[in-house]
Amino acid sequence: MKKWKIIKETDVSPSKWFPVLQHTVKLPNGTIIDDYFFSPMGNVVMVLAITKKNEVVLVKQYKHGLGEILIELPSGFQQKGKTLKESALMELEEEVGIKTTADNLIFLGKTANNPTKTTLVTHFYLAKDLEFNSKQDLEITENIEIVKVSPQKALEMTKNGEIWAVDSIVNITKAFFKYPEIFK
Amino acid sequence: MKKWKIIKETDVSPSKWFPVLQHTVKLPNGTIIDDYFFSPMGNVVMVLAITKKNEVVLVKQYKHGLGEILIELPSGFQQKGKTLKESALMELEEEVGIKTTADNLIFLGKTANNPTKTTLVTHFYLAKDLEFNSKQDLEITENIEIVKVSPQKALEMTKNGEIWAVDSIVNITKAFFKYPEIFK
Secondary structure, X not given: OOOOEEEEEEEOOOEOOEOOEEEEEEOOOOOEEEEEEEEOOOEEEEEEEEEOOOOEEEEEEEEOOOOEEEEEOOEEEOXXXXXXXXXXXXXXXXXXXXXXXXXXEEEEEEEEXXXXXXXXXXXXXXXXXXXXXXXXXXXXXXXXXXXXXXXXXXXXXHHHOOOOEHHHHHHHHHHXXXXXXXXX | OOOOEEEEEEEOOOEOOEOOEEEEEEOOOOOEEEEEEEEOOOEEEEEEEEEOOOOEEEEEEEEOXXXXXXXXXXXXXXXXXXXXXHHHHHHHHHHHOOOOOHHHOXXXXXXXXXXXXXXXXXXXXXXXXXXXOOOOOOOOOOOOEEEEEOHHHHHHHHHHOOOOEHHHHHHHHHHHHHOHHHHO
C-alpha cells in the first residue's frame, strides 16, 4: 500500500482561524484527483490532571463548533515555538490554574483525530500530585467551570456518556489501561 | 453556563467537500465575535464488526488528510436520506463486503469528535456473527485492505498504538467495557 503523490498544493483557507488546503494528487493506480481538501490543524495536547487530593480536574465549557456544553479534560493546540510538553504545561496553568513541571508529565500515547479531513494529532499526558497553585488566565471567548471528580467517577463518566468528547475518553481510558491502580 | 447566540451565519466553504461556516455570535458576557469558523461535518457511523469465526474486521487504508496509512474500523459519513443504521449497513457492505441487518447493530454510544471546530459526531455500533457474504464496492479513491484479528488482538492494538485513529480506539474500548466477555 502506497501514499498518494502531491502534485500541487493551494491554500484555500477561508480564515486564518480555519486553515484549508487543496491538493492535486496522483493515486498509486494513476488516477489524478484535483479536489482533495483537508485542514492542517496540527497538534493538540491534553492532560489527565490529578491533584494531591486524588481529584481529576475536568473543564466544563461551551463549544460553539458543536453548539454544546461539554465536560472535557484540559487541552489546547500546540503553541508556536513551544514543545508539546511546554504547551501542555501552559494549558494546565491557563485553563485550570495548575502549575507543574515537564518532569511530571507522563506521555500516554497519541491519536489521529480525523485523518481523512485533518492533520490533527492529539498527544495525551497524565500528571499527578498537582495543586491549584496558580491563576486561571482565560481568553475572552473562554468561560471555564472547573469540575473535580474522583478517578473512578471520571472513568464512569466516559462509560455513561457524561464525558463524550472523543479525546477526553481516550485520555482517561489510556490511563486506565496503563495505570489501573489509579482507578481502584 | 449558557450557549452563545448566533447573530449571523455565512457560508465560506472553500469547496462542497469541505464545508465551513462563519458565525457572528454574542457571548453571555455581551462580547460580540464576528470570526468564529467551524465545519458542519455532520454524523459519522462506525462498526466493530465481528465474524462467526470470531474475527474483528479492520480496514487498512491510506488517509491523505493526515498522510498516513492507518488501520481503522469500517466507518463513513451518514448518507443523505438514510438513517444512521442504514448508513452503517451500507458502509459495512461497501467497505468490507459484509451484508447484515439493522437488528444486528448494537448501539454503543456516540462521541463529539472536535467540538471546537466541527459538528462531527461519531455513532458507534457492534455487530456480531457476520459473514463475508457480499462484495466490496469501493470508490476510485479507496484502496482498502481487510485485516482480520481476534478481539483480544484488536484491544491490544488500541493499547500499543497500532490502532491510533481516535474513533476506532473508542469503538473497541466501549465494546470492551460493555461486553468484556467478547475480549476474553
